Amino acid sequence: MLRIGVIGAGDVARKLYLPGIHNPDAGVVLQAVCDLVRERAEAVAKEFNGQSVYTDAATMLEREELDLVFVLTPLLTHPPIVRQVLQFGKHCYSEKPLTLSRREADELMELADQNKVLLLCAPIYPLLPTVQFIRQIIVNGALGKVAFARAHSSHGGPERGTFHTDPGGYFLSEKSGPYVPLYDMGVYALTLLTYVLGSVKRVFAMAGIAIPERRIEKVTEPGFAPYTIKLTTRDNGFVLLDFGDGCFAAVDASFCMRYNRVPSYEFYGSHGSLTADLWRDEIWLVSEVEGFHHPEGWYRLELPDEVKERERKLWGDSRPTMGLRVVEHFRQCLAKGGLSPIHVSRARHVVEVMEKALLALETGKVQEVESRLDG
Numbered sequence: 001m002l003r004i005g006v007i008g009a010g011d012v013a014r015k016l017y018l019p020g021i022h023n024p025d026a027g028v029v030l031q032a033v034c035d036l037v038r039e040r041a042e043a044v045a046k047e048f049n050g051q052s053v054y055t056d057a058a059t060m061l062e063r064e065e066l067d068l069v070f071v072l073t074p075l076l077t078h079p080p081i082v083r084q085v086l087q088f089g090k091h092c093y094s095e096k097p098l099t100l101s102r103r104e105a106d107e108l109m110e111l112a113d114q115n116k117v118l119l120l121c122a123p124i125y126p127l128l129p130t131v132q133f134i135r136q137i138i139v140n141g142a143l144g145k146v147a148f149a150r151a152h153s154s155h156g157g158p159e160r161g162t163f164h165t166d167p168g169g170y171f172l173s174e175k176s177g178p179y180v181p182l183y184d185m186g187v188y189a190l191t192l193l194t195y196v197l198g199s200v201k202r203v204f205a206m207a208g209i210a211i212p213e214r215r216i217e218k219v220t221e222p223g224f225a226p227y228t229i230k231l232t233t234r235d236n237g238f239v240l241l242d243f244g245d246g247c248f249a250a251v252d253a254s255f256c257m258r259y260n261r262v263p264s265y266e267f268y269g270s271h272g273s274l275t276a277d278l279w280r281d282e283i284w285l286v287s288e289v290e291g292f293h294h295p296e297g298w299y300r301l302e303l304p305d306e307v308k309e310r311e312r313k314l315w316g317d318s319r320p321t322m323g324l325r326v327v328e329h330f331r332q333c334l335a336k337g338g339l340s341p342i343h344v345s346r347a348r349h350v351v352e353v354m355e356k357a358l359l360a361l362e363t364g365k366v367q368e369v370e371s372r373l374d375g
Ligand SMILES: NC(=O)c1ccc[n+]([C@@H]2O[C@H](COP(=O)([O-])OP(=O)(O)OC[C@H]3O[C@@H](n4cnc5c(N)ncnc54)[C@H](O)[C@@H]3O)[C@@H](O)[C@H]2O)c1
Pocket: 007, 008, 009, 010, 011, 012, 013, 016, 034, 035, 036, 037, 040, 055, 057, 072, 073, 074, 075, 077, 081, 095, 096, 097, 163, 164, 165, 166, 184
């Protein structure tokens, strides 16, 4: 039986990780739920069949036999909690961003290594069949030499959504860092682009405050009263990436993009282009390369039948939650070994790119990125 522990019983836990995770018939038990707010931990345990409840992570880690611990706490709280999980010798999955600094990411990577445990990190894009397919098409040469990519990794801001228990903190530098849309949203694009195009060699960024006051209108907690907040973090900006060999990418990471009709990812090469809308699982390709060429030019790509069949076998007709995908992937890692595409080394590289983007903001100068991805 795979015993799961969860630290942080907030919005993402309830919506994207815990539904369906406790399934003893499939060999998975939600063993323990921990949140600083006891009522939240209790409510989540009740809703998702959690077997025990804690308000202190160390106590949970000491008392419970756990095979995998999910860290689902707010943006800047991950490093000390992940460190604790690893120190207790447990396999760990961390929500993004793992850390804000490469130094801390290195330290966590080493600790996982020393304790011979896996440290897997969000975003899980490299586990998604659509993203794997995009990579396969590009690696197989459908675009020729890739020269440019563009990614929209933005939204209109968390203040009007029903995600996050209280999104106010997302606008405060002291709570969530100096350019929150980068760690909150840009991290998705950086993960996908590095998965498809490899290591980033150099980075530049521009960012500022575009909408300095926000009205927090909706949160998930009962008894909430709307309030206005003055921003102390940058809410708008973009990052330029150099992958070497003349290949560049532009990524927007903003809380100022309320409406948008363009595909989230675009790749341009010497012999073709590909666009992808991940929300709709829609991939379009135009290619001059034999085997990919279509007489009408642009055409919509479908996932290969064997991939659809594998997905159907695993999940039936429903879309799996992130939690279910991580558990399945974790089992595969234990059974087969090999380097996971969501291994901490990718998060570490992405963290360094974000840290150097911040340095570029401060200095106005392009920054070299030192870490490299394997493979
Ligand atoms: N909400 C989303 O839609 C969403 C989507 C993708 C990723 N994420 C990521 O998920 C993480 C959590 O986001 P969220 O929206 O669920 O936040 P949230 O504020 O709704 O929930 C976080 C929970 O963690 C608890 N917590 C904080 N410190 C703790 C500690 N030391 N020990 C135990 N519990 C602690 C808080 O009490 C809270 O209940 C973030 O890293 C975010 O980037 C969120």
